Amino acid sequence: MNAGNRERGTGNGEPGGYPPQAGGGNGATADSWVPGARPGGATSGVVENSTFEYLLRLADDRLVLGHRLSEWCGHAPILEEDIALANIALDLIGQASALLKLAGEIEGKGRTDDALAYFRDAIEFRNAQLVELPNGDFAATIVRQFLFDAWDVLLLERLTAATNESVAGISAKALKEARYHLRHSAEWVRMLGDGTAESHARAQRALDELWPYTHELFLVDATDREAVAAGIGVDTETLRLAWRETVDRVLREATLTRPKDGFAPRGGRTGRHTEHLGRMLADMQSLARAHPGATW
Amino acid sequence: MVTIAEPRRDQILAWLEDVKDPEVPVLSIRELGVLRDIEIGADEVVVVLTPTYSGCPAMHAMEDEVVRSLRQRGIERVRVRTVYSPAWTTDWMSDEAKAKLEAYGIAPPGRVEQDDLVPLRRRAPVTCPYCKSVNTIMRSEFGSTACKAIHFCYACHQPFEQFKAI
Numbered sequence: 479m480n481a482g483n484r485e486r487g488t489g490n491g492e493p494g495g496y497p498p499q500a501g502g503g504n505g506a507t508a509d510s511w512v513p514g515a516r517p518g519g520a521t522s523g524v525v526e527n528s529t530f531e532y533l534l535r536l537a538d539d540r541l542v543l544g545h546r547l548s549e550w551c552g553h554a555p556i557l558e559e560d561i562a563l564a565n566i567a568l569d570l571i572g573q574a575s576a577l578l579k580l581a582g583e584i585e586g587k588g589r590t591d592d593a594l595a596y597f598r599d600a601i602e603f604r605n606a607q608l609v610e611l612p613n614g615d616f617a618a619t620i621v622r623q624f625l626f627d628a629w630d631v632l633l634l635e636r637l638t639a640a641t642n643e644s645v646a647g648i649s650a651k652a653l654k655e656a657r658y659h660l661r662h663s664a665e666w667v668r669m670l671g672d673g674t675a676e677s678h679a680r681a682q683r684a685l686d687e688l689w690p691y692t693h694e695l696f697l698v699d700a701t702d703r704e705a706v707a708a709g710i711g712v713d714t715e716t717l718r719l720a721w722r723e724t725v726d727r728v729l730r731e732a733t734l735t736r737p738k739d740g741f742a743p744r745g746g747r748t749g750r751h752t753e754h755l756g757r758m759l760a761d762m763q764s765l766a767r768a769h770p771g772a773t774w
Numbered sequence: 775m776v777t778i779a780e781p782r783r784d785q786i787l788a789w790l791e792d793v794k795d796p797e798v799p800v801l802s803i804r805e806l807g808v809l810r811d812i813e814i815g816a817d818e819v820v821v822v823l824t825p826t827y828s829g830c831p832a833m834h835a836m837e838d839e840v841v842r843s844l845r846q847r848g849i850e851r852v853r854v855r856t857v858y859s860p861a862w863t864t865d866w867m868s869d870e871a872k873a874k875l876e877a878y879g880i881a882p883p884g885r886v887e888q889d890d891l892v893p894l895r896r897r898a899p900v901t902c903p904y905c906k907s908v909n910t911i912m913r914s915e916f917g918s919t920a921c922k923a924i925h926f927c928y929a930c931h932q933p934f935e936q937f938k939a940i
Contacts, residue, residue, distance in 0.1 A: 558916070559914075561918075568827075655827065
């Protein structure tokens with residue numbers, strides 16, 4: 479990934495490779511990064527740092543959704559959409575990279591963005607379950623994206639006021655991207671919902687299946703409250719009304735019906751995930767784990 | 775080791791004019807707005823960059839090129855620092871840079887607008903960089919790179935790219 483608050487070319491100018499070579503002495507990161515170790519797994523267990531934990535929540539939503547979207551590359555129904563989904567995936571993964579880099583710095587154990595992305599297991603991921611669900615058909619991918627984007631714009635608007643300069647800066651950049659993501663996904667929801675009988679039925683089915691998973695986006699626990707108190711977090715419960723307004727407006731234009739509230743699965747924020755995340759990570763992390771230190 | 779008393783700020787900035795966006799090779803990183811500042815320390819030069827898009831892969835190429843370019847001029851210790859604030863915007867692009875883009879065949883960005891839910895294809899058409907017709911349509915808001923959208927010109931029947939306003 480190698481984005482984020484990168485620093486390159488220090489000293490004799492070797493660009494920071496990943497992972498740093500053992501014993502290479504490429505700065506503090508290299509010294510504390512142990513190839514083959516499972517950071518945060520059996521060794522460190524529960525993460526006690528709430529700021530770190532909160533940043534993982536922000537980052538993992540983006541990383542996991544970005545990877546899901548990238549699965550469409552080469553498979554989307556039309557070329558323009560193939561390119562669009564890959565572009566959005568790239569934005570989300572770039573945002574995740576910046577946030578994971580920051581999380582690693584705050585944690586202070588020398589974990590890079592790549593170490594956090596590729597060497598944590600499913601139980602250590604902090605994304606909402608919504609984003610880890612399989613893509614389904616194009617309608618399901620688009621409806622999921624819309625539900626997320628509408629939330630993400632509101633979240634990032636608030637995070638730009640974070641007292642932490644890095645969080646505010648990354649959020650201000652991500653907000654610009656989230657805005658056109660929302661424009662794109664909302665437009666597709668309209669086209670699918672207000673399209674043919676087939677596209678309408680598929681969009682409505684996707685909405686019915688995904689709706690329960692949106693509730694988790696608005697749950698607030700002790701970690702969130704600590705992050706809010708520390709000036710880097712948002713009380714997402716306060717975003718719910720505005721989110722419903724956006725969602726209702728677009729669904730109305732799309733002639734789709736908002737499902738009733740009921741079943742509301744949760745647990746992603748504390749590492750309890752659906753069976754789908756582990757499989758996705760097995761794919762996403764296989765190269766980095768099979769060939770530690772590989773570069774190209 | 776080279777001490778950096780001599781090559782002064784203006785000189786370093788002039789050297790950095792050679793560093794272009796690999797995807798848009800007519801614009802330097804300064805014209806693009808990616809180059810924010812340089813800090814000349816006692817024994818190193820820090821080049822401050824801001825990313826265009828969070829996931830733009832060309833950023834890595836530009837960072838590497840900054841380091842390579844200054845080292846070639848004898849500055850051994852070069853470091854790139856990435857800043858996120860203020861967030862990059864195409865509004866920083868000068869009229870001169872926009873003219874270069876158009877001459878290169880990429881429609882330049884207009885002013886940034888803030889209306890999230892209005893689809894771009896319902897907005898004013900973009901002028902074709904080849905024949906200057908406004909009889910054009912946006913085909914997709916997403917193009918070959920994160921920064922470009924795809925349009926089509928009905929007058930000269932040519933697809934073309936536009937540098938998106940953001």
